[in-house]
Amino acid sequence: MIKISGIYKSFGNTPVLKNISAEFQPGKTNLIIGKSGAGKTVLLKLLVGLIQPKEGQIFYNKVDFLQLKKKDLRTLRMKVGMLFQGSALFDSLTVEENIRFPLDMFTDLTKKEKSDRVNTCLNRVSLDGINAKFPSELSGGMQKRVGIARAIVLNPSYLFCDEPNSGLDPKTSLVIDELIKDITIENNMTTIINTHDMNSVMEIGDNVILLHEGEICWQGNKDEIMASDNEILHDFIFASPFLQRLRNAAISNGFQK
Amino acid sequence: MYYREVIRQMHDIGVGSLIIVFIISLFIGAVTAIQFAYQLDGTLVPDYYIGYVVRDMTIIELAPTITCLVLAGKVGSNMASEIGGMRQKEHIDAMEIMGVNTAAYLIMPKVLAAVIIIPILVAIAAFVSIGGGFIASVPTGLLSGQEFVMGLRSFFMPYNVFMMFVKSLVFAFLLTSISCYQGYNVKGGSIELGKASTNAVVISDIMILLADYLIAVVLI
Numbered sequence: 001m002i003k004i005s006g007i008y009k010s011f012g013n014t015p016v017l018k019n020i021s022a023e024f025q026p027g028k029t030n031l032i033i034g035k036s037g038a039g040k041t042v043l044l045k046l047l048v049g050l051i052q053p054k055e056g057q058i059f060y061n062k063v064d065f066l067q068l069k070k071k072d073l074r075t076l077r078m079k080v081g082m083l084f085q086g087s088a089l090f091d092s093l094t095v096e097e098n099i100r101f102p103l104d105m106f107t108d109l110t111k112k113e114k115s116d117r118v119n120t121c122l123n124r125v126s127l128d129g130i131n132a133k134f135p136s137e138l139s140g141g142m143q144k145r146v147g148i149a150r151a152i153v154l155n156p157s158y159l160f161c162d163e164p165n166s167g168l169d170p171k172t173s174l175v176i177d178e179l180i181k182d183i184t185i186e187n188n189m190t191t192i193i194n195t196h197d198m199n200s201v202m203e204i205g206d207n208v209i210l211l212h213e214g215e216i217c218w219q220g221n222k223d224e225i226m227a228s229d230n231e232i233l234h235d236f237i238f239a240s241p242f243l244q245r246l247r248n249a250a251i252s253n254g255f256q257k
Numbered sequence: 258m259y260y261r262e263v264i265r266q267m268h269d270i271g272v273g274s275l276i277i278v279f280i281i282s283l284f285i286g287a288v289t290a291i292q293f294a295y296q297l298d299g300t301l302v303p304d305y306y307i308g309y310v311v312r313d314m315t316i317i318e319l320a321p322t323i324t325c326l327v328l329a330g331k332v333g334s335n336m337a338s339e340i341g342g343m344r345q346k347e348h349i350d351a352m353e354i355m356g357v358n359t360a361a362y363l364i365m366p367k368v369l370a371a372v373i374i375i376p377i378l379v380a381i382a383a384f385v386s387i388g389g390g391f392i393a394s395v396p397t398g399l400l401s402g403q404e405f406v407m408g409l410r411s412f413f414m415p416y417n418v419f420m421m422f423v424k425s426l427v428f429a430f431l432l433t434s435i436s437c438y439q440g441y442n443v444k445g446g447s448i449e450l451g452k453a454s455t456n457a458v459v460i461s462d463i464m465i466l467l468a469d470y471l472i473a474v475v476l477i
């Protein structure tokens with residue numbers, strides 16, 4: 001479980017996050033949504049310690065994350081997997097070497113066990129057989145999926161994904177969402193996902209947090225979205241006129257969830 | 258754990274720099290011999306001093322200093338842009354998240370490899386340089402081969418060789434740690450990366466010359 005309270009972060013004089021408090025439960029897919037520039041990436045980086053907040057506290061299961069010593073922080077991080085918005089694959093290593101990197105660093109597995117593990121992970125992101133390719137030879141969406149494979153290779157307890165399905169077609173996007181949900185439940189992981197993909201929100205939104213102007217302006221699960229009368233939430237989820245018409249039609253037909 | 262990376266770096270720095278070190282030392286030795294012969298012209302100093310001067314100039318000063326100045330330009334800028342690129346592409350952040358001690362993982366093997374391999378390069382440079390002095394002076398008739406060798410064997414102080422290794426060790430450490438630091442702490446985009454790479458070379462060069470002076474003051 002991860003708990004944050006009173007997080008405040010600004011760059012120069014522009015506040016990006018103001019007084020953010022939330023709880024992320026294990027075994028659930030926690031989604032952070034908000035329009036581009038809302039501060040989703042900043043919040044995720046704060047949570048893993050790549051950026052320091054001006055104020056506020058972060059707890060990983062009662063452990064005060066911001067007070068951790070460097071060494072303890074590293075130990076904790078071996079249980080963290082993260083997918084970066086830009087994938088951040090090591091471009092001079094092959095796909096196999098990328099995914100194997102954490103295994104090489106932190107495990108004593110044999111060559112065979114490592115390559116089995118790599119293949120299992122590649123299979124889960126539907127990318128069998130691309131082991132020998134370099135990241136530059138992959139499409140953006142494939143890089144994303146390799147990034148996910150690398151993030152889950154050590155069976156982390158905490159998984160952070162920055163827009164896992166941007167750049168993916170709707171079908172693959174669903175597969176990835178399902179995958180993240182499945183491993184979250186299997187390993188009882190605390191999973192936090194940044195997204196602005198409304199399909200993801202409606203499919204796997206166990207706990208959805210909407211960031212708007214640096215504050216949490218709505219929080220709930222996917223089933224509560226339809227029923228909510230939060231204007232900003234609706235503007236965000238039903239952004240296109242097409243979806244708005246659908247929603248209006250649904251409501252006028254007496255849709256209730 | 259970093260053993261293989263150290264070996265790889267040693268190979269990259271050592272083998273990768275062999276040709277340039279060879280060419281430069283050959284010419285440095287040749288120029289030293291010719292310049293000194295020119296100074297000697299019409300004096301009472303015996304010709305075999307050319308061999309002696311080439312040897313000592315090379316060992317004490319030229320081999321370690323020039324080689325490391327050149328390596329700062331070649332190896333240093335390379336390290337700064339490699340690590341700086343990894344910083345900008347979030348590779349370093351990605352490693353940090355995995356729990357890797359990135360400073361140790363990325364910088365230490367490079368510094369270690371350099372500290373081992375650069376003194377060897379410098380020793381090679383010294384030999385080649387003396388060879389360069391020989392080639393430039395003996396076939397051209399400035400002095401005979403016997404005289405040159407006699408010069409090489411005169412007034413030899415093993416302490417100078419010790420000084421050469423101290424210098425190359427210190428310079429190797431300076432140029433790699435400065436260059437890696439510049440790359441590791443780079444911010445912004447490609448212009449900043451270019452600047453970091455330039456800074457790596459300029460600062461390394463200045464620090465090498467400063468250290469050269471200090472070592473000379475302390476050890477002589």
Ligand SMILES: Nc1ncnc2c1ncn2[C@@H]1O[C@H](COP(=O)(O)OP(=O)(O)OP(=O)(O)O)[C@@H](O)[C@H]1O
Nearest residue numbers: 011016034035036037038039040041042043085196
């Ligand atoms: N290093 C930085 N220095 C200055 N400002 C920054 C920095 N990083 C982010 N910001 C600012 O913080 C705000 C939030 O950025 P962030 O990257 O978190 O947005 P986001 O919600 O992830 O958007 P997107 O969906 O487009 O990825 C932006 O206004 C951005 O300009």
Ligand SMILES: [Mg+2]
Nearest residue numbers: 040041085162
């Ligand atoms: Mg973002």
